[in-house]
Amino acid sequence: MTSPEAGSSISKALTPAWFAAASEYVADAAQRSVLFLDVMRQRGNAYREHAAKTAPNVLNFECELVTDGRTLQRPVNYALVRIIPPAGMQISHSARPFVIVDPRAGHGPGIGGFKADSEIGMAMRAGHPCYFIGFLPEPVPGQTIADVARAEAEFLAEVIRRHPQADGKPCVIGNCQAGWAVMMLAALRPELFGPIIIAGSPLSYWDGVRGKYPMRYSGGLLGGSWLTALTSDLGAGKFDGAYLVQNFESQNPANTYWSKQYNLYSKIDTEAERYLSFERWWGGHVNLNAEEIQFIVDELFIGNNLAAGRITTDDGTAIDLRSIRSPIVVFCSKGDNITPPSQALGWILDLYDSVDQIRSYGQTIVYSVHDEAGHLGIFVSAGIARKQYSEFSDNIDLIDTLPPGLYEATFTKRASDAPNSDLVTGDWVMRCEARTLDDIRAFGGNDAEDERRFATAARVSEVNLALYRAYLQPAVRAFANPVLAEWMRQCHPLRLQYELFSDANPFMAPVKALAEQVKAERKPVSGDNPFLALQEKISQQIVGGLDAWRDAVENMAERTFLAVYGSPVLQAACGIDRQIDQRSLRKAAKSPLYQQLVEKRIAELRAAITTGGVRECMVRAALYIGMARGGVDERSFEIIRRMRLASTSNQRLTLAQFKQLVREQFFMLLIDREAALAAIPQLLPDDAEARRTALAAIQEVASASGALAGEAAERMRRIAGLFEGGKPRLARVEARAQNK
Known part of the structure; x- marks a missing residue:
């Protein structure tokens, strides 16, 4: 039975103002729902239009084809294009060219020039000619990572030939997965490179900090790379990049399943254009050959062989990153759970014992660590482009002439009363400060037990892959065919979410007309509406719940990995000697x-x-x-x-x-x-x-x-x-x- 006091409180709450606020909110929510559905329809149509193009990309700049990789002696699906400067932008013929290489990690090309304030945009504002290395959605049959490296070497040689008056060799930016590819090529062909900028690129795949960055456990928890081989076989020799994108999305379920969509819904009047622009890239999935993805997973993700110098070319040449003669700029972020600082910088500890040893190789390494940017923010954030990439572009010659050693690039806001502020070209002052290897170690890393665990996971992967190839692969390949592979790709959940909301779905037919009617009658809810505040509160609770679920799953994954691969029995069965420091085994050999x-x-x-x-x-x-x-x-x-x-x-x-x-x-x-x-x-x-x-x-x-x-x-x-x-x-x- 309700008390008189409670009944009085309820009656006071149910006032005309309350009903007016509720009515206003319900009307606004209904309008937003229709507009949200229409944006989903536009997204689906854009996906279909983008996928139908021969060479889809999301570049925000006009470009012209320079070299088509399909015409090379060893054809690949890569191409070199020249970025055409926008009207009124002055490019210096004496300035070194910039070459931006986008990652082929599931998405299509163009993120390096996604918007005006981007890596490409900042380089051109600094007066540098710009080139872009992109790729087609489908690989050339039989192409390998080595073929791609040869093609990129020819691309860089062509850029150098086109700029004989340039004051230096090209600055090459490798984003994410393109970073390790650029580093490998620079070790093999150092004469082609000026400064190298590797952004968000994992080069030391085992390194990390317990309780964080669980993606490094994935290979071990899946039993190694046999699953990669199975997926490629079911794809009739191709690996669907949508699986890589799905793996990225699983690292942040709150954003994947709620925040990204809710942000659009809650800001439907202003957010649609930005959302659609990003989704055009996020949904542009590409394929890799089985040989390419198997190399990446075996040699890099699970084997962690790059920094140790254990990767060789098809002619037997060992890839030693100490052979690089160009300054290396490493840009990473503490907020990046895909490539945290320890994975972006740990390779330095594998290659060198001290800063003096870095100097003895004539090497200059500059790193810059952002405090909070996520993995994608490193490439797409306009704020980061206007700060870090603008400063890198303006001061690339300073970086090129730094004495050998290890440095950290810091950025201070330019003050009008600062000494010689007229000597600063941008809004920030860049300073390169000398550092030691202890500064790299401070970002965290594995202890001896962790090293043994990852070494064990690598051995288990080798065994499982051999078993799969011996007993299952023949049957899978006999079963799989191109028709089945294409059907599986089209039915992938990441593709279906675009297709089902496009105009190809007859149930979406009335959405466009209904959305136009809503836009004509649109009346947003007032900002002080109490139900709007309640909506935000519920959203925060949903995010909190999804984050808690992610933390629990990640904690369980870490504990499982540590327990399984920390087993002395399994380590002994894999030939891992507990008396040997495994990190010392993967350190590059000294000559x-x-x-x-x-x-x-x-x-x-x-x-x-x-x-x-x-x-x-x-x-x-x-x-x-x-x-x-x-x-x-x-x-x-x-x-x-x-x-x-x-x-x-x-x-x-x-x-x-x-x-x-x-x-x-x-x-x-x-x-x-x-x-x-x-x-x-x-x-x-x-x-x-x-x-x-x-x-x-x-x-x-x-x-x-x-x-x-x-x-x-x-x-x-x-x-x-x-x-x-x-x-x-x-x-x-x-x-x-x-x-x-």
Whole structure:
């Protein structure tokens, strides 16, 4: 029985204002539902139209075909296109070209130029010619990953041929799965590459942190790559990329099953265009040959063989990432559950024992870690494009000429009152700060037990794949045929969700007319409607429930993987020795011959310390001061760039020559700092005015990012003493002659 007080509360709630709010909300919800259904219809139609194209892509820029990979000696379904700059956009003929390579990981090409504020857009705004490497939905029969690498090498050679006046080799951006492909090619053909930017690319597939990033357990929980082979066989030799997309979606069920659709529904008046634009790419599934996907899963996802140098080409050449001679920029995010920082950066620990070893290979590695962007945000976020990619594009020559070592790229908002703010081209100031391998280890990684577990999973995968090929594959291949494979592809749930809501479904016929009527009578609910707030609250609870379900599933998956592959019995059966550090086994081997070459080069540089002139002295001095600050600011490099370009044509160094000069002087300081500094006075000209001019230039470069202090100021004073005092060159030469 209801109490008088409760009855009074109910009667107060059931006021005319309450009924008005409810009526307004119901009308709005009904209108939104119709408009939402119409957007689903448009999405389905766009999917069908996109799939019917010969070369579908989502590029937001006009382009022209340069090289069709199907015409090469070893044909592939890849192509090189030139991006045509929009009207009014100035491209410099001397600027290095940018080549963007999109991932073939289930979706079609174009995400690197998905919108104006994108990797392609930012590169062109910085004045760089742009090219794009994309692919067709269907692979050429028989093409392999090696064939794709050969084709991309020919593409890059063509870009270089087209830009003989460029101030450097092409900067190549590899997104996600394209990142490891670019790194492999750069190791085999280093002469084709300028700086390399790998964004959201997993190169160390086993690494991670417990309680996070469970996707790395997938291969082991499925029993290895035999399921990949089965899927390819059922596909009549092709692997449906929709399965890869489905795997990505399973990592975030709240977004997949609710948030993405709810966001559209709740913002139906403003969100439709953005939603449809993204879905055109998300639903553009492509296929891979069985040989391609099997290589990827066996060698990379489960085998984790890339950084260890255990992958070889078809002619037996080992792929050693230490052979890369171009600077490598790694861009990743802590919010990325597909490629977390440990997987994006762990390969560095597999290849090198220290920063000095990185330097001994002449390698420059720059990493930048976003705090919260998801995997797709790394490629599609306009905010990230305007910040990170804009700065990478504006400062690519700075990255190219950095002394060898390990750096982190940091970005600070440009302030109008900051020192020399006129030297900054964008809204952010990029600084490359020196780091050590401990900074990489801080992102987390496996302990010895985890390494044994993943090594065991890899062995189990090999066994299961061999069993499948011996006993099941012949029967599956006899059963499968192209007709069945195509039927399976069309019935995939990810494809059906587009098809069922398109105009091909007769039940959707009245939706378009009904939506037009709703738009004519549209009256959105007021923002303060209490039922709208209730709707948001329910949505948050649904998201929370789905997130809790995901966390429970991921926790169970991790515990299962750790328990199964942590079994001493299974490890022993797989030949995993518990007394051996498995990570040490997958570290890239060291070559005694290479160490001999390093020692020979050190001797050559030591002998060259006392050779050169004022240019060598200026670079040596600037590096000496900069080493105390632990990094370099883009403002300092901009001054150097202007000085270099202001030189007379017969004295001007090319960027490659300047880079070589910087590296030589940097190594001289590392080898014998005191000897390198002591040699400065005898290398300077006799003209006191020339020495003062050079010293002033050094002072300008060193203080471009702010006044010198502490150790840097002390080093500047020491350099001033070397430039202003000591015997001039002529006196040194005479002294040597007398000693002889």
